[in-house]
Amino acid sequence: MPGIVGYGVYISRFRIKEGAMERSVPFIDEDAITAAVEAGKLALIHSGVDSKLIGKIYVGSESNPYAVNPIASKVAQVLKLGEEEKAEGVQGVDAVDTEFACKAATSMFKDAMALVYYPKDPMDYVIVIGADNAQAAPRGEPGGELDFFVGFGGAAFIFGMKDVIAEVEGWYSCTSDTPDFWRRDLEPYPRHGGRFTGEPAYFKHIIKAGRKLMEKMNLKPSDIDYFVCHQPNPAFPARAAGALGFRPEQYLPGLQVSKFGNTYSGSSPIGLAAILDQAEPHKRVMIVSYGSGAGSDAYLFVTTSQIRDKRGRQKFTVRYQAENRFINYIDYATYRRFKEGL
Numbered sequence: 001m002p003g004i005v006g007y008g009v010y011i012s013r014f015r016i017k018e019g020a021m022e023r024s025v026p027f028i029d030e031d032a033i034t035a036a037v038e039a040g041k042l043a044l045i046h047s048g049v050d051s052k053l054i055g056k057i058y059v060g061s062e063s064n065p066y067a068v069n070p071i072a073s074k075v076a077q078v079l080k081l082g083e084e085e086k087a088e089g090v091q092g093v094d095a096v097d098t099e100f101a102c103k104a105a106t107s108m109f110k111d112a113m114a115l116v117y118y119p120k121d122p123m124d125y126v127i128v129i130g131a132d133n134a135q136a137a138p139r140g141e142p143g144g145e146l147d148f149f150v151g152f153g154g155a156a157f158i159f160g161m162k163d164v165i166a167e168v169e170g171w172y173s174c175t176s177d178t179p180d181f182w183r184r185d186l187e188p189y190p191r192h193g194g195r196f197t198g199e200p201a202y203f204k205h206i207i208k209a210g211r212k213l214m215e216k217m218n219l220k221p222s223d224i225d226y227f228v229c230h231q232p233n234p235a236f237p238a239r240a241a242g243a244l245g246f247r248p249e250q251y252l253p254g255l256q257v258s259k260f261g262n263t264y265s266g267s268s269p270i271g272l273a274a275i276l277d278q279a280e281p282h283k284r285v286m287i288v289s290y291g292s293g294a295g296s297d298a299y300l301f302v303t304t305s306q307i308r309d310k311r312g313r314q315k316f317t318v319r320y321q322a323e324n325r326f327i328n329y330i331d332y333a334t335y336r337r338f339k340e341g342l
Helices: 030-048 071-079 106-117 143-149 194-216 233-245 249-256 266-276 318-322 332-340
Strands: 004-009 014-018 021-025 054-060 083-084 091-094 096-099 124-132 152-160 165-179 226-229 284-288 292-303
Touching: 004 030, 004 266, 004 318, 014 083, 014 332, 021 152, 021 332, 030 071, 030 124, 030 152, 054 071, 054 106, 071 096, 106 124, 106 292, 124 266, 152 266, 165 194, 194 226, 194 233, 194 284, 194 292, 226 233, 226 249, 226 266, 233 249, 249 266, 266 284, 266 318, 284 318
Parallel strands: 054 096, 054 124, 226 284
Antiparallel strands: 004 152, 004 165, 014 021, 083 091, 124 152, 165 292, 284 292
């Protein structure tokens, strides 16, 4: 069965800490492209896959520094994905940017697995990256409430059929036209619908997707070892997990928002990586993403013996980056300058 062959996470060592909440901040020369490249590099190292064998790259983000200019092509060139045509300076790989708010990357998990499983002409490997420099208006301005939680970072997953560390069991997606969060063209910061971002948006879609997938696979919460979902703040994912019937020991290993902030497209993927960092073979993992606008993707994976075999290659674990001794804490004014690249 197709599944995850390797993964990588990149989080900046610059942080802002306010109470129990700690958030990753991009350095002045970092953006979503930086996070995508670094996460992709670590995923290649962890997987052991030759970059030439990558047939397609998806990069999901809502903070591309360019209005028209893809992130995926840059990552492909830097990491030399696909066959390199040196004379022409091109890479023989399909590169695509995707967008659906914070589920821009997880939406492509099923597409990646379909491409490597395609019977007539399968690709060897496909890489999916979610990376964001999550934006929010300054405090006191409309939408400024988000500024307490936004972070920076990315996660990359390589999918294939060989040396799989986590096989896919099933998936389910749902969507609706729900205007809970948006940013209009030429506006610098997103806006949100306040309390309407909860019940009719986040909770409705995550709980629906999670329940439908468990029904589809004839599973109960007790049959699942780990659960992770989108993390806009510390409270929402804990409440969603409880509504689905999961206990703290099932969802706490993947709850990373209080360490890095809400990394938008990287949020639930980073939580999944945190679980894979510690999961033993034959453990069942459920991930449910959420993207405003709105929709959720739910996936079930089962880890294999390869997860233990490859663990030695993964030096930059989520925990290592959370507890990095080189972390540099900054004040709020510096944080705002870094976020804007000033």
